[in-house]
Amino acid sequence: MQDIPFQTPQAPARTTGLDHRTVWRWHFYAGLFCIPFVLWLSVTGTVFLFHPQIQRVLDRPYSHLAVATRATAEAQVTAALAALPGTTFDSYQLPKSATSAAEVLVDKGAQQFRVYVHPETLAVLKVDNEDHRVDTFTSRLHGELLAGKYGSWLVELAGSWAVVMIVTGLFLWWPSNTRRLGGILYPRLRAGGRTFWKDIHSVTGIYVSVFALFLLFSGLPWAKSWGGYLKAIRHLGAGRAVGQDWTTSSAEILAKRQARTGSAAHDMSSMGSMPGMAGMDISGDHATSAHAGHATAFGRHTTMLAGPHSFAPLDRMVATVAPLQLTNPVLISPPMHAGGNWTARSDTRNRPLRVDLQLDGTTGAVLKRTDFHSKPWLDRAIGVGIAAHEGQLFGVLNQVVSLFTTIGLVLLSVSGVVMWWRRKPEASLGAPVPLRRVRFSAGLVALLVVFGLYFPLLGGSMVLTALLERLLLRRLGSASRWLGLTPAAA
Numbered sequence: 001m002q003d004i005p006f007q008t009p010q011a012p013a014r015t016t017g018l019d020h021r022t023v024w025r026w027h028f029y030a031g032l033f034c035i036p037f038v039l040w041l042s043v044t045g046t047v048f049l050f051h052p053q054i055q056r057v058l059d060r061p062y063s064h065l066a067v068a069t070r071a072t073a074e075a076q077v078t079a080a081l082a083a084l085p086g087t088t089f090d091s092y093q094l095p096k097s098a099t100s101a102a103e104v105l106v107d108k109g110a111q112q113f114r115v116y117v118h119p120e121t122l123a124v125l126k127v128d129n130e131d132h133r134v135d136t137f138t139s140r141l142h143g144e145l146l147a148g149k150y151g152s153w154l155v156e157l158a159g160s161w162a163v164v165m166i167v168t169g170l171f172l173w174w175p176s177n178t179r180r181l182g183g184i185l186y187p188r189l190r191a192g193g194r195t196f197w198k199d200i201h202s203v204t205g206i207y208v209s210v211f212a213l214f215l216l217f218s219g220l221p222w223a224k225s226w227g228g229y230l231k232a233i234r235h236l237g238a239g240r241a242v243g244q245d246w247t248t249s250s251a252e253i254l255a256k257r258q259a260r261t262g263s264a265a266h267d268m269s270s271m272g273s274m275p276g277m278a279g280m281d282i283s284g285d286h287a288t289s290a291h292a293g294h295a296t297a298f299g300r301h302t303t304m305l306a307g308p309h310s311f312a313p314l315d316r317m318v319a320t321v322a323p324l325q326l327t328n329p330v331l332i333s334p335p336m337h338a339g340g341n342w343t344a345r346s347d348t349r350n351r352p353l354r355v356d357l358q359l360d361g362t363t364g365a366v367l368k369r370t371d372f373h374s375k376p377w378l379d380r381a382i383g384v385g386i387a388a389h390e391g392q393l394f395g396v397l398n399q400v401v402s403l404f405t406t407i408g409l410v411l412l413s414v415s416g417v418v419m420w421w422r423r424k425p426e427a428s429l430g431a432p433v434p435l436r437r438v439r440f441s442a443g444l445v446a447l448l449v450v451f452g453l454y455f456p457l458l459g460g461s462m463v464l465t466a467l468l469e470r471l472l473l474r475r476l477g478s479a480s481r482w483l484g485l486t487p488a489a490a
Contacts (some may be wrong), residue, residue, distance in 0.1 A: 020117040023168045025432045025484070028420075029465075030165035035413045037158035042406040042413075045215075049391040049402050051135040052349070058134070062101040062116050062125055070095075070119040073102070074311040079122040080104035080115035091331040092314060094322060101125055105331070129349070135308065140250055143222055149249055152224035153457065159223070160458035161214050164451075166209050166216075173202045194422060201415035209406030213403060218385035224249045225457055236339050245379060246386060247352065283309040316340050316364030327353040341367060349392035351383035431484030 025330075042113035056063075073092055081087055087106035095102060101116040110131040117123070130136055145151030175184045181328060182188045185206070208280075220226045227248030234242045247253055317332045326346040333343045342359040351372065358368040387393040389404045424430030452459025473480055480486045 027168035076102040091333040094330040156223035158454040211405040219390040
């Protein structure tokens with residue numbers, strides 16, 4: 001393939017030496033640290049990207065049932081709780097179609113289970129641990145490495161350095177002294193050798209860099225450190241606690257489940273003296289009646305035909321919410337405390353379509369409706385970013401664009417490793433050797449300060465790396481030469 005002549009006037013020659021080699025050095029170190037994480041995040045992110053399709057395949061046996069008439073939602077919840085004694089009712093998901101199974105979410109401590117119930121026979125068809133479902137489990141792999149807050153910190157650190165890797169890569173790619181597009185906008189596939197891999201690396205980088213930066217920045221609000229950093233700033237600015245439609249760790253989700261379970265247990269323990277509750281044993285996992293012939297094998301809440309945890313109002317809530325045609329999945333939840341309002345929400349991954357409702361527990365009437373456009377601008381901006389990050393903002397096209405990005409990141413990582421391995425001397429790590437000491441201009445210092453403030457983990461790690469290099473590694477002789485901190489002896 002012949003290079004296409006570059007039609008614009010010749011660019012001025014790039015300043016060589018210090019600037020280029022310093023940037024190259026930071027690009028090298030950032031890549032060396034980030035590449036394993038970039039590969040991991042690309043693979044797990046791709047699985048999460050297509051989790052709706054994967055889950056639909058897994059749920060296919062429960063989506064086309066023979067249903068003549070559907071039992072009440074109250075009866076479906078009762079059947080779900082009977083299957084898992086000791087659990088409490090969390091939410092009821094509106095059926096996606098007339099032939100789909102009822103899906104009931106129940107809690108037991110920090111665990112949550114999804115119970116598939118036949119809508120007519122009330123037979124329990126399947127029980128899923130929510131933490132083991134495709135989206136939840138892959139999300140924890142992707143964002144926390146299954147290591148909780150420590151994994152989240154590590155992923156955030158890698159993501160911050162990935163930003164450095166991409167920005168420095170763009171600087172190194174920027175064309176100068178060339179009239180041709182080969183190796184800039186398309187790879188010279190026939191060149192072979194190091195030129196081939198260099199072109200694959202640089203050309204792929206220029207096409208995926210913008211999308212990759214978007215994924216990195218839009219993922220920060222979920223990170224334990226950066227997300228907590230943002231929340232603290234928002235609390236300080238507002239002078240009060242600010243609610244958010246996203247979490248910064250799986251621990252937050254578990255805490256919310258435990259809070260709901262705890263409040264439900266507290267309400268139940270206070271009902272022993274309520275009228276009509278005499279003789280009811282609610283101290284164990286099973287609720288039983290002292291009246292002969294009235295014993296049940298249902299869960300802790302299931303015998304409540306009156307009181308704050310009765311399921312009778314659920315059907316009134318369903319009758320109110322179903323005609324509103326909110327975007328699936330739609331979850332209806334009981335009040336956390338006696339006398340509270342019921343809630344309903346569209347929990348779609350396409351966050352701009354989400355709606356939250358507060359419902360009167362007696363009549364089922366909508367007391368308050370909160371749409372996406374009524375939220376603060378920062379919540380809307382982050383919500384749009386999260387939806388796009390998850391591949392759900394604009395349908396299949398969003399998934400295709402994200403898949404293109406993850407494939408490009410894998411290709412970038414592989415080609416970078418190949419180039420490094422081919423160029424690396426046997427007795428050295430292969431890092432570019434600095435030609436002279438870096439001179440910190442005002443612009444460079446300002447840029448480092450901005451990066452350090454926006455990415456606290458990155459700023460701290462850069463300072464630590466610089467101090468370690470200057471105060472220790474440069475003094476270690478052979479180790480310093482192996483790391484490329486000082487030129488190798490002639």
